Amino acid sequence: MLLKVENAKKAKRALSLAQHIVRDIEAGAHAPGDRLPREEEMLARYDVARATLREALRFLELQGVIHLQLGRSGGPVVARPQTGDFANSLSLILHFMDADLRGLLELREAIAADVAAYAAQRATTGDLSALADCLKELERNEAGGQFEELNRRFHDLLGWASGNPLFGLLTSTLHLITREFSHSLGYSAQERAVQLRFLRRVLEAVRTGDSEAARQAMARLVSGSASYLAERSPELVSQRVRWGQI
Incomplete structure (x- = not known):
């Protein structure tokens, strides 16, 4: 029971963070193709656990808001949700x-x-x-x-x-x-x-x-x-x- 409650809290924190990132994308007038800060910078900015950040980013990727580029120069890149x-x-x-x-x-x-x-x-x-x-x-x-x-x-x-x-x-x-x-x-x-x-x-x-x-x-x-x-x-x-x- 405690594990279920904790998982629910983690999911809620990740969703709240995802919403915060979207607001920051809008406030920064980011266009598709723009890179967001790297993981370490985002961890410091939002003051969250690494697992929470990664879950939030995966959620945004599934929604078409960002895509995650792999490699040394990779990271979250702004996209535009499609139909x-x-x-x-x-x-x-x-x-x-x-x-x-x-x-x-x-x-x-x-x-x-x-x-x-x-x-x-x-x-x-x-x-x-x-x-x-x-x-x-x-x-x-x-x-x-x-x-x-x-x-x-x-x-x-x-x-x-x-x-x-x-x-x-x-x-x-x-x-x-x-x-x-x-x-x-x-x-x-x-x-x-x-x-x-x-x-x-x-x-x-x-x-x-x-x-x-x-x-x-x-x-x-x-x-x-x-x-x-x-x-x-x-x-x-x-x-x-x-x-x-x-």
């Missing part, structure tokens, strides 16, 4: 929640239409150019093996074009988690044509700033896509999310 870091953490939580693909599809359906509407209000010239280029690639690959990946990329770009990074992060994260599911299914030629038709409508609505038209087109697209997946492969949409599939 994959968040997706990996979320998939672990979903694993223990017994979440399935159907739940992820319902979440996507709940937000996708509003994301498109925000994009129609806020998309920049650069966003529109990237979306148009992606749609052209989709059209060229309508019968190719890259269709599903390019399709996800279009939706990712739309999420970031919403002007709200939370929408961009969530959209991209959902696609990372569901990627393996879709690889095992794929779209029929007819479904690909339907997807392209609605994506063209979405892009035109975003380009003209018509948020309601963008919302309606995207709502029909994701609803139809979810129905297609459920009808074609009901056993697939019932599969549980498993950590490590990303």
Whole structure:
């Protein structure tokens, strides 16, 4: 019992230290690639045990905040957490929640239409150019093996074009988690044509700033896509999310 209590205290100290290091990274305006102080300097600065410091640094590395370089000139180097870091953490939580693909599809359906509407209000010239280029690639690959990946990329770009990074992060994260599911299914030629038709409508609505038209087109697209997946492969949409599939 005493050992459990002591381990819990050590973990709490390490987490508190990790939070302190993050605040110092922010206060120092450190950019990705910047080196943090070496271990001896950090031990003196934070006045902690070596084991506590190393546990805090390992935690930050798992979260994508730093990476640890090996060798004589190594040490902690500032990184920038990526969407994959968040997706990996979320998939672990979903694993223990017994979440399935159907739940992820319902979440996507709940937000996708509003994301498109925000994009129609806020998309920049650069966003529109990237979306148009992606749609052209989709059209060229309508019968190719890259269709599903390019399709996800279009939706990712739309999420970031919403002007709200939370929408961009969530959209991209959902696609990372569901990627393996879709690889095992794929779209029929007819479904690909339907997807392209609605994506063209979405892009035109975003380009003209018509948020309601963008919302309606995207709502029909994701609803139809979810129905297609459920009808074609009901056993697939019932599969549980498993950590490590990303």
